[in-house]
Amino acid sequence: MGRNTRKRRSPLATKIVAGAAALAVGGGGLVWANFYASAHEESPGHHRTRSAGAQVATIDCPDVGQRISGVPDRARGEVDGELATLDSQITEAYQRLATTRRAQEGDSRFVQNTILGPLKDRRQAIIDRIQLEINRAGGRADDNLDELAGCQGKPAEQPQNGGGQGDGGQDDGQNGGGQNGDGQEGDGQNQDDNGNGAAGPFADDFVDINDVEPNARGSENGLAADGDGGSTGSFTAQCGVNENDLFNSDNLIVAPGVDNGAHHTHDYVGNQDNNAFSSDEDLAGADTSCRNRGDRSTYYWPVLRLQDGTQEFDAGDLGGGAEGNVGKILKASEAEIRFVGSRQGDVVAMPKFLRIITGDAKAFTNGVANANSSFSCTGFEDRQVTDKYVLCPEGSQVVRTSNFQSCWDGQNIDSANHRDHVAFVREDGSCPDGFQAIPQLQVRLVYDVPAPTVENGQVRNPYAVDGFPEQLHKPITDHNDFINVMDENLMNKVVRCINRGKNCR
Known part of the structure; x- marks a missing residue:
């Protein structure tokens, strides 16, 4: 079905997608473990299914783009490109998270040391460039953007308020190894992956x-x-x-x-x-x-x-x-x-x-x-x-x-x-x-x-x-x-x- 329209790929775009690993693993899916063991509960208004243990499911990074204002027009294109690079970095980090289950089982610091830590360093470099581009164009960059470099692990539960940082998702990106074990198949793929490696919905x-x-x-x-x-x-x-x-x-x-x-x-x-x-x-x-x-x-x-x-x-x-x-x-x-x-x-x-x-x-x-x-x-x-x-x-x-x-x-x-x-x-x-x-x-x-x-x-x-x-x-x-x-x-x-x-x- 359909067509995927393209004119050309800019050098910046080439850089952005070149580092993105092929996330498709077996039928176009993302391999992930069963982090979402469920316990059924009744709640007012509708039935809900709540996670029995809040297991890390994804990468949660502050949205730098929502914190930026006052970007001079002549810096807007460069800043938008840098923000797109941040998105690409999160995608790559999520792919790394989703394909390293066995390594995470054996090392409680694996996610922090090999995924979240390096991701923070890469994000910091991009944030520094964003600040430089805004200031160079005559604007005044927010000095506090540096606070947005760090990311954390997050469980699969829906947010219930505007905080966006759910409890139980910190733990250096780990919670019992990010593994539950219930309902897991031998190849490590969740029974409920629906072809996308348990990337939802649930x-x-x-x-x-x-x-x-x-x-x-x-x-x-x-x-x-x-x-x-x-x-x-x-x-x-x-x-x-x-x-x-x-x-x-x-x-x-x-x-x-x-x-x-x-x-x-x-x-x-x-x-x-x-x-x-x-x-x-x-x-x-x-x-x-x-x-x-x-x-x-x-x-x-x-x-x-x-x-x-x-x-x-x-x-x-x-x-x-x-x-x-x-x-x-x-x-x-x-x-x-x-x-x-x-x-x-x-x-x-x-x-x-x-x-x-x-x-x-x-x-x-x-x-x-x-x-x-x-x-x-x-x-x-x-x-x-x-x-x-x-x-x-x-x-x-x-x-x-x-x-x-x-x-x-x-x-x-x-x-x-x-x-x-x-x-x-x-x-x-x-x-x-x-x-x-x-x-x-x-x-x-x-x-x-x-x-x-x-x-x-x-x-x-x-x-x-x-x-x-x-x-x-x-x-x-x-x-x-x-x-x-x-x-x-x-x-x-x-x-x-x-x-x-x-x-x-």
Whole structure:
């Protein structure tokens, strides 16, 4: 299926991926031990499966990119490239963690001495370069970035608050050798690996939709328009469901100019020239899958896969099977892309080439502060859950929903951490001081997904979003990306429809 679009590989990108070992071991998977022995428990709202012993499962590194601000424009490209190098270093360290089980059994300091220690040194060198590049370009780098060099081991349990550093994951990256022994096969591969070497998801990552409390999510889901006040209209962009099979593992927003900057594969609708090397001029002159030819915006999100053993087109590629993203890519049967208004008044036009990311691809290690996308089932959409994949009853389909930030600082189309230039509304629907309301993008994706089987703490044939390998395919890492490339006439139409209370297409 599909194609993996590429223009060229930059020298920096070549350096980044050259050191990444082939993570695929036997059927494109990552070999890992059974660190996740489970004990079933009941909890209010839904059933949960809790780890009997919090075993180290992945590498948890502070997100340097989220701490950076005030990067001069002329240093932005270099800094983004260095941040991509940090991501690549974590991927390599995770691969090392996942393939050294026997060595870890025999040496309680193995992870610290051979993985986490060297990783800290490599990260420190990159952080030093980031600080130098910011200062050289006339900015003022945060002197405390050095504190972010060290990483630690983390168990497979979901974070329950914004801390992002779960208890039990420290222990120099070791906890009883990172080994449990229960349910382990002779080759050291977990019984529940689903072809990706136990890189997730796990049984604990799923919940029956009937066990999710209705209306449990409040204002944190980012809804801007709710009720009869303010600007009540909408505009729906009809852009298809990626019928053109446009896939790649780049991220033009976060890692421009870096091949495989996302370390996972994206679906694209709208703009058809979207990869790491696309300039704003490329986007403005590209073809579009949107019915309205004035909309060359790019709408993209991590693909959803069924881990059923299917060898996709990217089964051996970085970003795909070589980084634990395995199985059949599932296209959405519906992709509803809507722009809505503000509860407090009129909206203003988005600037061309405005970039917005909602959700956090690293929320499993960063913590839940920026987690925003949710899962539900058709017929049950009053029940939304952010930290679980849903099990839908027969005849119901899986729904992914993302509501984007709808307040803009009035000046910038992007920011150094790709978040500061936009914001969510406050509880009363108003924008923070200094921000103004723009049309809110809401993306609703519907999938016909065969229900996984969950028995005795094991899940078979699960579905999961693609992600950075160290994020263990956690549902809380779902996210969505947007670059506005509407022409002026269309954007003005969107604003008029919303402000006048009309529903337009």
